[in-house]
Amino acid sequence: MTELAKKRPEFRNINLLKDVPTYRMPAAAVVSILHRISGIIMFVLLPFIVWMLDRSLTSEISFDAFTAVFRAGAGFVPGWFFKLMVLALIWAYLHHFIAGLRHLWMDLSHSSVNKEFGRKSAVTVLVISVALALVLGAKLFGLY
Amino acid sequence: MSVNYGSKRTVVGAHYGLRDWLVQRGTAVIMTLFTIALLAQVIFSRGAIGYDLWAGIFAAQWMKGLTFATVIALAWHVWVGMRNVWMDYVPAVLLRLVLQVLTLAWLFACTAWAFQVLWRM
Numbered sequence: 001m002t003e004l005a006k007k008r009p010e011f012r013n014i015n016l017l018k019d020v021p022t023y024r025m026p027a028a029a030v031v032s033i034l035h036r037i038s039g040i041i042m043f044v045l046l047p048f049i050v051w052m053l054d055r056s057l058t059s060e061i062s063f064d065a066f067t068a069v070f071r072a073g074a075g076f077v078p079g080w081f082f083k084l085m086v087l088a089l090i091w092a093y094l095h096h097f098i099a100g101l102r103h104l105w106m107d108l109s110h111s112s113v114n115k116e117f118g119r120k121s122a123v124t125v126l127v128i129s130v131a132l133a134l135v136l137g138a139k140l141f142g143l144y
Numbered sequence: 145m146s147v148n149y150g151s152k153r154t155v156v157g158a159h160y161g162l163r164d165w166l167v168q169r170g171t172a173v174i175m176t177l178f179t180i181a182l183l184a185q186v187i188f189s190r191g192a193i194g195y196d197l198w199a200g201i202f203a204a205q206w207m208k209g210l211t212f213a214t215v216i217a218l219a220w221h222v223w224v225g226m227r228n229v230w231m232d233y234v235p236a237v238l239l240r241l242v243l244q245v246l247t248l249a250w251l252f253a254c255t256a257w258a259f260q261v262l263w264r265m
Contacts (some may be wrong), residue, residue, distance in 0.1 A: 014146075038228065039222075039225050039226075039229075040226075040229060042201070042222075043222055043225075043226055043247075043250075046222070046250070046251075046265045047253075047254055047257075050254050050257045050258050050261070053258065053261050054257070054260075054261045056198060057198070057199055057202060057261055057264075057265060058261065058264060060195045063195040063198070063199075064195070077213070095181075097175075097176070097179055100172050100176075101176065103170060103172075106170060106174070107169065121247065132183075135187060136186070139187070139189075142192055144190070144191075
């Protein structure tokens with residue numbers, strides 16, 4: 001053991017607010033933490049998701065009342081705000097979905113588990129999930 | 145973690161072994177099929193989505209079956225995932241147990257509600 005080796009910095013009791021923001025996370029780490037965050041968001045909003053399924057499917061009347069919230073808003077909250085909230089939920093789902101596909105692929109293919117594939121596939125996940133969210137966002141905001 | 149049996153057993157830990165890992169993958173595949181089926185019909189539709197198109201997607205018997213399977217897969221998938229989250233961030237056994245039970249109640253309630261919606265159609 002040289003003196004230099006003994007003096008390597010130790011990281012204990014890592015502070016979430018002081019230490020974690022200083023990390024330079026590679027793309028795979030970003031995908032990983034977003035996978036967890038998006039999962040938790042969807043877990044918390046699960047009743048809201050089932051409520052949307054309920055209102056949109058039960059009858060034509062409930063469907064009209066439901067879509068009216070997105071067109072005209074509810075109370076003082078404008079419709080576009082609800083659309084943005086749902087778009088955030090759509091992105092959370094798509095990110096979780098595509099990051100999950102990446103997991104499945106890495107489970108199936110040993111040869112794809114290396115540093116380079118990890119980085120490339122993580123960037124791909126981020127790009128595809130945002131692109132798909134944009135397409136569905138265009139649908140949501142009536143662009144096509 | 146050296147002793148994990150008898151009175152030292154972690155009652156709020158994972159079911160060590162392959163099962164939960166495999167469940168997470170199996171349920172993910174079911175939900176993938178559902179997601180692709182739904183996305184394809186929504187993305188390639190033209191104009192605003194009306195009730196006819198939307199209800200029509202879920203009216204097909206195969207889609208009803210797939211949706212039903214997806215609801216169950218989702219609940220199981222979320223259980224494994226949320227339990228992992230509690231295990232990572234909540235070391236206190238009693239609090240973790242309470243959160244796990246609440247998670248189960250939350251998932252059972254949502255699943256039952258989704259079944260109601262599907263059966264009403």
